[in-house]
Amino acid sequence: MAQRCEICGKGPLYGHAVSHSKHAVNRRFMPNITKRTLVHDGRxxxxxxxxGCLRTRNKQK
Known part of the structure; x- marks a missing residue:
């Protein structure tokens, strides 16, 4: 599954995982993406x- 939101375009971010000894290792911060059946553009x-988009959509209803 593609790790990108089709509504807002949110995707993975890159940064460092920093341990207690301050040793930084590269890592990806993944968005919380799920596949849902929704009415989008009238169908x-x-x-x-x-x-985040699911919560915003539920608040607007």
């Missing part, structure tokens, strides 16, 4: 949506 579609 039902299966789209990849982040949790």
């Amino acid at each position: 039902k579609q299966k789209i990849n949506v982040c949790a």
Whole structure:
């Protein structure tokens, strides 16, 4: 599954995992993406949506 939200475009971010000894290792911070069937552009579609967009959509209803 593609790790990008089809509504807002949120995708993976890159940064460092920093341990207690301050040793920084590269890592990816992945967004919380799920595949949902939603009405998007007037028709039902299966789209990849982040949790933030789902919450915003539920608040607007």
